[in-house]
Amino acid sequence: MSLTNAQYNSIMKDYEQTRDRNRHLTEQRRLEVYTKLPEYGRLDESVGELSVAQAKLLLNGDDEALTRLRLSLKDISRRKKELLVSAGYPVDYLEPVYTCPDCKDTGYIEGDNGLRKKCHCFHQQELDILYEQSHIRDMIASENFSNLSYEYYQGEDLAHFRKCVDVCHNFVQNFKQDYHNLFFYGTVGTGKSFLSGCIASELLQSGHSVIYFSASGLFDTLARYTFDARAKEALSGFYEDIYNCDLLIIDDLGTEMTNTFVASQLFSCLNERHLRQKATIISTNLSLEELRDRYSDRVFSRITSHYDLCKLTGPDIRMCKKRMQNASDN
Template identity: 60%
Template sequence: MALTNSQYETIMKLYEARQTNSRHLLEERTAYVMKHIPGYNEVRNEIASVSVRQGKQLLLGNKDAIEDLKTELARLRRKQDALLTDASLPTDYLAPVYECPACKDTGYIDGRKCHCFLQAQIDLLYEQSGIRKMLENENFSTLSYEYYQGEDLTRFKNTVLTCRNFINNFNSDYHNLFFYGTVGTGKSFLSGCIAKELIESGHSVIYFSATGLFDTLSKYKFDYRNSDDLRSSYGDLFESDLLIIDDLGTEFTNNLIASELFSLINDRHLRKKATIISTNLSLEDFRNRYSDRIFSRITSNYEICKITGPDIRMYKKRLQNRK
């Protein structure tokens, strides 16, 4: 996936900070050696002089200049190593220090993203998703069918299969999901399962409760100062690979909210950016609460998944109270 400009800049600032720290550390070590190890600076200057002298010999056609230079530099570096060792310092004390030696803190190896860049990308995506803590417990590794029976179990299994297909085909098939049904039946849980899998594969995921989403939209619309963080969050709503809107219907709804929701889901649809919406409302209540055009966008462009069953959160709470 392609990072947004702001996301890429955030990661590159991390590498700039690493390079600055490395440079400062090397400067401090060099200053220490020059001050406390007699003779080291003289050897350093001799290395520079030898390099210049042999370079001139090479220009004059001396074919042995390169080999002579290698031999002399090796001798002088052994002398440097001895001086460092005598001062109880490692021989690589004045070598650059990198957090990632593989890419030397540039983030790239031969034009490809280093493993450390990919990890920084995942860490950033987790941070920006807003659901790092939630996904520690809500993921496919903790999925269970034990709370469902009969038709409820069939629906849940079918929805899980839909979620796995959504993940497996994410890069090749633009798709949206709409989870609806009774309270506490696993709608948010399945959204989290999808989010974790996609973040781990390097996709940007933004999670909002419905209340938090419309609070952000309202702040952006009416706060004309628009801080950098707010502008970035607003832009990510439209550019992230996946947007999750959880518990739609719990927010205070009016014509402005409905209009903002339509603009958001319509814009993401035009950009072919995936969206997952979950709600406790029935389809009829959803249609009545919002508008026909929103309902039409949902039913036309989203796969509708109904999830029913017991309130798992309440069930777990009752079990805890019995202990």
Template identity: 65%
Template sequence: MALSNSQYEAIIKEYERTRYSNHILTENRREEVYRTIPGFQELAESISFLSVDSARRMLEGDELAQKSLHDKLQEIVSRQRKLLTQYGFSADYLKPVCNCADCGDTGYIILDNGTREKCHCFRQQEIRLLYAQSHIQDMIERENFSTLSYQYYQGDDLRRFEAAVQLSRKFVQNFNDEYENLFFYGTVGTGKSFLSGCIAGELLQQGHSVIYFSAAGLFDMLARYSFDAKSKELLYDLCEDLYGCDLLIIDDLGTETTNGFITSQLFSCLNERYLRRKATLISTNLTLEELRDRYSDRIFSRITSHFALCKLTGADIRILKKRLAK
């Protein structure tokens, strides 16, 4: 699914604003250091003098000029780092600031063959615009590991939630090295969507592409594109994104009206992501028995065989919070 011209231009302009803002921040840091550390500015300016002098010497045939310049620059950098730390700054305080180190806030990376391709940060911007991912963005700002609380759980419910948190943290920690899928199930309002948001937020910060859909929203979009002859290209692009993103979150599985089409689409999605070794996270209020009865044996087998199952139980936290607020 391609971006419109206006959507593409909006992303590019956002990158331009980010680079300008970070440039100003870098310059402000430089001025702060110059004001704070005596002699630091002169030390920094000496680099230009050394570079010009070295270039002159190389033109005159001095074969040692380049090595001499390298050694002197290394000495200056070492002195700068030492001064920075002595005056309470980090050693890399004057390193150019950028939000994405991979593309330098340009949105594109250069491959070994010289071609350009969209950076992972650009792809997440695309996902945000194309699939209305504002819900997950809003959710992870409110609900993340830093706002996690155990106060609403007791007994076995608490032990299950603690295990789910540990599993979620391990999932994030090992995401780059181990292929794993998660299946959160259990009673309403026990933290399944909350933990999904925690995981999404951590992986987004690491630069991974994450697509979030409610089950009803996902299958509604698939149905609209599948049964509209004019939307075949849109369907292809949607499926490629669903199959290829680093993490696909399907929230509230079972709230959709299940039929043969949905069952087929769900299996295709799970199977293709399994073949591509792409992680999937599913949350549902269904029991395992209800999952087996509602969907095909293939889906039940795929989930119980290739997902880490995590059951959450307890009272509805949303209701508890409302009561406490009153």
């Protein structure tokens, strides 16, 4: 995933604040132990004094000074641990505190090649940002491949759905190396949004940036950016987000109030993402004929030329589930 500079700086600032909090916690613990166990503090002080004394002996030619220092430090460490345990503290109570011990709250660890790489905790923060940007955190909690079911489809409807599921799996598996777009269309409630959510869930989990908009929400936001000077500043990064995210999902195309502005903005969005080779998924209840009639010929041409068309048919699954629920309640 590609973070903006502001997002990266925000994550690194969080790490800095975490280190400060943990250093403060460690220092509080040390003061607590020194107050309760004065002997522990004296042992800590003796480490420095002993080290200086033995260093002088070593410089004066005493070859055994280093060995004696190591034995003395080992004995002091043992006595300090005994004091902690006897007072009811964990043996590691005064060890440095890290929220992530792997990277020591820096966000980076050493890779196999000796170079720094992002720690798993850094990647998790990236994923959290992706989820927030995507607008689909709640949706993918239920709409994912593990919840996929074929039980509501029969005959030709089932064949259509199976084919679309295969297309979705291939889309995810080849996402890194192949540029593809998907266009889900067909009757109401047949799983178009569900399959979009399945794909989004998989790609978000693998660290890709996914942004979801209902068609009405997308065009409302575009209108605010275009016509509202105050909103323009707040949405300054909006165009780059929708143009540069790895996957843009436009759900329920056709439910918005369609006009020349919408048709123009839709084409600009689709065209720009195509030029940048960024994948887009569109779902709609419109037929291909209705799509051509409602939007410009160039929108229709862009979609039919550069999108895999996935037709879904069958009963309205939401209504089927509702009837089943009512039956079970009775």
